Each structure stands twice: as structure tokens, then as C-alpha cells.
Amino acid sequence: MDSIVNLISDIEQAENINLILYICNDHSSKRIDGSDYFNLYNCLKSNEFDSKRETFLVIHTYGGNISATVRFIETLQEYFQRFNVFVPYKAMSSGTLICLASSRLLLGRLAELGPLDPQISSESIQTNVPSIISSADIKSYINMSREWFGVNPDQSIEILNQIVTHIFPTTLSYFYRAEKYILGKIVEYLQINNVDMTIDRAFEIANSLVNGYHTHNHAITRTEALKIGLDIEYPNDKLERTLTELVDLVQGFMRKAMTNESMGFIDSVIGTSSILVCNTH
Template identity: 25%
Template sequence: MPSWTSIRTETSAAGSTHDVIRRQYIKRLADYTGRNVIVYYSGWLEKATLQAQGLQGFEVNDSDKNGFMATIHEMDRDKGLDLLLHTPGGNVAATESLVDYLKAMFQNVRVIVPQLAMSAGTMIALSASSIVMGKHSSLGPIDPQIGGVAAHGIVEEFQRAHREVREDPGTIPIWQPIIAKYSPTLIGECEKAISWANEMVKRWLMEGMFSGEDDPGQAADRVISELASHALTLSHDRHISLANAQRLGLNVEELEGDPELQDCVLSVHHSCIQTLAETPAFKIIENQNGIASIMAVNLRPA
């Protein structure tokens, strides 16, 4: 007969109703594809108020590596990996480290974007062998962020200030308080971050998605010239649709092309979003075996 302690442990491991339902759908997806599945979901949309109040951790960061290590442990890595990605992006260094780790663990990684994979999330998607998107899915520009501001935007603002002051010194009083908010070394940091992100993504595309092209470098440059150009994308928040991703030559599979896969993916997506909206959880990293790293906010009264 199970003891009180063992039953309590079993109950705790089973999780809430949200956990039970979500894990059921993640396993169903893995059973259908015959591949490993990891969901990486951020609740930046569902908990935007808490983010605005200073809650940290919604973005891609170095602590995520621990969640991936836990979920990948004991997987049959020969099955490859389907990574369901829903994120606003985050730190470039953490993104590089995470992608390098996934590439070391799996020879074939497919990224599935049920809704949004922006900024560093797009960079992760571009490192994959292929991307699955629906008509409702979006990628985004890959220009890096410095202190929450697009690096390209900061560089452009400095260049505009330099040009206008040179042409009309009378604009100095206008530009002085604007430029004063930036540190002296910021422009150099922005330029290095832009170059770093571009070189990183180009290498991933050449080694992965475009490795079979006649000229992988040229194919990669075509993608980077558009997704990394602030002048073309205009906003860091711009959404890149399935059709636009295909136009760029990316290896994109249409989710609607496989109705059963679509049903499995959207069931996982909806269950993850409901968890983020209706529980204290604000980030979920979880595999088809129910192994999870879930970050949650303490909502207890002060």
C-alpha cells in the first residue's frame, strides 16, 4: 500500500489540471511525429502587466539552459527534436549558447512556431533544419536589442543626429538631450551586437537550412539583408508571415498541409497559453515525458 508521502509525491508530480491536460497533448504530438518534443513558451503576452512592473525572465536568457538540460536528459536523441517556440526573443549570447547546445544534442532540429517567435526566437528558428509555420504564425526581424531598444534604431539615431548637426549646428540644442541618454560606448556596443548576430545567423543558415544550396552564403545573405535590416523591416516588432518567410527562401513547412499535425500542434499551443494565462506560470520548458522546468511568479499577498 502506498504511503502518505509517496501518494503526496505522486500527486505533486502529476501537477494541476492544466499540467495534466498540457502534458497529454504534448505526448500526443510526439506520438504522432515519432520525434522528441520540447515546448519553450514565454508568457510575455499573458502577463504583460507583471513584465511592465519589472518581472524578469520572459526573455531568452542563460537560466533557460537548465530547463533544456533537464528536458533533454535521457531522450533518444536519434529521433531528432521538434521545438515548439513561443517567445519575444532575448539575449544574443544566451541564444548562441542555447543553439550550440541543441546542435550538439541533436542532428536534426525542427522548429515549430504556433504563433510568435520574435527577435532571438527568429534566430533560433533560423538555426533549425526546417521551420513549421501556419497562416497565423510570425517570425520577426533579428536586429538585436540593447537595453530593450533595437540596436539598429540607436545607430540610426546617432547617424541622423550627426548628419543634421553637421548640416545645421542650430539643431544641437534639439539633439543634445536625446543623445545624452546614451552612454559614450553605446554605439560601438550596438555595432558589435549587430555584426555578431548577423555572423551567427549566417553561419547557422549555411551549416543547416541552406547547406544543400549551390551557394549557401548567398542564400544566407539574402535572408540577413532583409531580416537584419532595420531600414527594411522598419520596426523590431514587425511580423514576418509564412508567405514572406517562404519568399525569402527559408525551408518552411505549412502547418495546414498536415491537418493531423495542425490539430496536435494547436492543441499544445492552446493548452500552454491557457496555463500561462490562468496560473502563476510565466515560462514553460517541457518535454513529451512530462519533465518540465516551469518558472512561476509568487502571487501571494505581501
């Protein structure tokens, strides 16, 4: 752990930046949850940041709970008026929302963002359905009925009845509210960091991220991110190599811990040049 903290400090000095890590274990099912913004807070309050430097969050995550993600963002905003995000590999699903809240978004060559359509476990809904369903799945059912089976608009009530038979109405209203919430947050973050962006353009981008993809695990590369209108940057080779090697070191540390019973299984690491906080189970 000391080697990681020391490397963070060395990078800060060499690049003249403040550096924060949020890295999830590739071998874990860890997703962003309520523990993360508490761990982030404990890291931030234990560190003295140079207000004259740019702050970079280096992130690797497959996403998680939207409400917890928003609290994670708000915790960062409590300490920094502006912060940048660097993605070496993945910031999928709600991890993409963190990226959208940044002042500068730097994507490495292998970086992947992801769609933001709301999802819910189907265990509490009904058996014989996929373990996870999203709002996009429900909307696609209507389109599929029309395109595949020629169902006409006059039969929309029948289609709705079929959906309600399998998915409780309040679950449908949850999807509706969740989608509205996510769309609103995307628009909010885009406009905060792009003062010239109109609300119509921000909503167009938000709608692309929420409703524009056929699968939730679609990988949005940096080329595609530019096409949908995201304001991203390509990091210079030195910075990308340095920060990617740091992430690889943290992943190696978490893999090593998997073989050490005294350390426990580390799901994620949040760290600064003063402290590392490991989420274990």
C-alpha cells in the same frame, strides 16, 4: 501538468516524432534568459529520445537575450544533430534566431517571426528617450537627417557628434559589435542547414532580418519569410492543429496558475514527454 506530459507522449506516438516545448506566457514579460538553457538541459537529460525519429521544438516566445538564445541553441545541438521548429503563433526577435538554426522550419497560418536588430534598455543612457532603443534607431537618425531636413554628407561629423552627445560612445560600439555578432550567427545557421546557399546570399538574408525593417516588432508572416529567402514549410493541417492545440493547453495551464497562489506565476514552460520545467516568480 500530467495532462500536458501525457499529451506530448501521445503526439509523439501518433506522429512518430520527438517533441520538445518552449512556451512563454502571453501574460508575462518573460524573455529568453540564462535560466532557459539550464531548464532545457534538465529536460533533455531526463528524457530518452528515439534517435530514429525527427525532433520537433514547438516554440512560442517574444525573444530575449541573444547570448542566452545562442546557448539555448547550442544546448539543443548537444543532443540533436538536426532538429525542426514549429511556430504556431510567435517566435519574435531572438526567437527567430532559434528558428534559423533548425533543419526544417514549419510555420503555422498565424506564425510570426521578427527582425533581429540589437536592442538595449535606455535607462542607463539618458532620460527623455524611449525605454528601448535599437541599432536600427541610431542608423535611421542619419537617414532621417538627410531625407527630412536635407542634411548633406559633408555634415556627417555634426550628426555623429549629436548622437555621441546623447549616447555614450561605448554604447555605440556595443551596438556595432552586437550587430556583427548577430549577422554572423544568422549566416552560420543558414549555411549549416542550407549547404547550397552561398555566403553572399546568406548575408543578404541576414542583413534583411537585421536592417530591413522600420520597427523591431514587425511581424514577419510565412509569406514574407518566403519572400526574403527563408526556407520554410507549411505544416499539414493535422500536425498544425495538433501542435497548436498543445500550445493552447499550455497557455491555459499558465493562466490557471495565475489564480492559484500555491503554484506561483508561471512565466514559461519547457517540457518533454517525461518532464515539465516551469519558470516561476
